[in-house]
Amino acid sequence: DVFYRQLPKVELHAHLNGSVSSQTIEKLIKRKPHLNIEHSMTAIGKGQRRTLDECFQVFKVIHQLVDTEEDILMVTTDVIREFAADSVKYLELRSTPREEKHTGLTKKGYIETVIRAIQLCKNEGLDIDVRFLVAIDRRNGAEVAMETVALAEQFLLSSDGLVVGLDLSGDPTVGDGKSLLPALERAKNCGLKLSLHLSEVPSQLEESDLLLNLPPDRIGHGTFLHPEVGGSQNLVNKVLKNNIPLELCLTSNVKGQTVPCYSQHHFNYWYQLGHPSVICTDDKGVFSTDLSQEYQLTASTFGLSHETVWKLSQQAIDCIFAPQTVKQQLKQKWIELQPQVF
Numbered sequence: 001d002v003f004y005r006q007l008p009k010v011e012l013h014a015h016l017n018g019s020v021s022s023q024t025i026e027k028l029i030k031r032k033p034h035l036n037i038e039h040s041m042t043a044i045g046k047g048q049r050r051t052l053d054e055c056f057q058v059f060k061v062i063h064q065l066v067d068t069e070e071d072i073l074m075v076t077t078d079v080i081r082e083f084a085a086d087s088v089k090y091l092e093l094r095s096t097p098r099e100e101k102h103t104g105l106t107k108k109g110y111i112e113t114v115i116r117a118i119q120l121c122k123n124e125g126l127d128i129d130v131r132f133l134v135a136i137d138r139r140n141g142a143e144v145a146m147e148t149v150a151l152a153e154q155f156l157l158s159s160d161g162l163v164v165g166l167d168l169s170g171d172p173t174v175g176d177g178k179s180l181l182p183a184l185e186r187a188k189n190c191g192l193k194l195s196l197h198l199s200e201v202p203s204q205l206e207e208s209d210l211l212l213n214l215p216p217d218r219i220g221h222g223t224f225l226h227p228e229v230g231g232s233q234n235l236v237n238k239v240l241k242n243n244i245p246l247e248l249c250l251t252s253n254v255k256g257q258t259v260p261c262y263s264q265h266h267f268n269y270w271y272q273l274g275h276p277s278v279i280c281t282d283d284k285g286v287f288s289t290d291l292s293q294e295y296q297l298t299a300s301t302f303g304l305s306h307e308t309v310w311k312l313s314q315q316a317i318d319c320i321f322a323p324q325t326v327k328q329q330l331k332q333k334w335i336e337l338q339p340q341v342f
């Protein structure tokens, strides 16, 4: 539908290596034929589902394909161009800096390359403002988390405002959030905004409670926060009290089987409460989707009018991590692009 394609959008939850399109995967496979990686190993097609565990295996395959600065530069520029072509006007990309001994890739070089790609796209004149969140993979533990925060801190000061925050992600069934609290507190204190994957699977009540006390600036997924699915009113109250926006990724949750079907997605719970929620893709490559599709799916599943969808995309501006001046510019852009009639 052309309405959704043309709708100006804000994307706040996109993992770089999960966002790689099939065209870019094709180019990567050609660069590394010896790996014997096939396309079917890097994306989950229409109607297909995987367990969350299987989804995390897919990232390992993609990481094998993306292990040099050259790869990161290509992947980042391609992903940004694709979001821009989908009328995304503001994008926050997130990625876990990796060190690869066999190619000489360092974590610092990783982040520098992502920043270089963002600047390249800026110079191309694409109509998209891109920022970066440095990601912590929870499986790597407290020490690595602290190192990552130190690195992110350096870039917060030296990246001309491109690095704005920190993400906590990775397999939610591995590692424990409590041990990461000192690193997250340090990040918060130095001015990095925090977006944390929270209650993505059941039985993380205690951890979510601790992490909500920080409090984070945004929540990724929050699938099992509310009492109807085994969460608690206490958790919901903390989210409401601090007015913490949620980043919601419908296709990702259905394909990863943490949500049984679209109509039971927790978008509805939070939407009914009038709580700020932002529709996002999570991993547009892995889950074979894009942000237009996610908005359209949300609208058709929950019966939202075009006007309501417009408001939803507009309200996302208030949830971005870039400074107030950027919010103002985006709000102006939305006013200019708003159709006379819906």
Ligand code: 5GP
Pocket: 015, 016, 017, 018, 059, 094, 095, 096, 097, 135, 137, 169, 170, 171, 172, 197, 200, 252, 282, 283
């Ligand atoms: P990268 O950080 O390498 O750019 O993107 C892939 C990584 O993002 C994965 O290895 C994983 O740590 C994280 N990730 C991507 N999608 C999800 C998700 O749905 N849930 C969680 N918890 N982590 C994810």
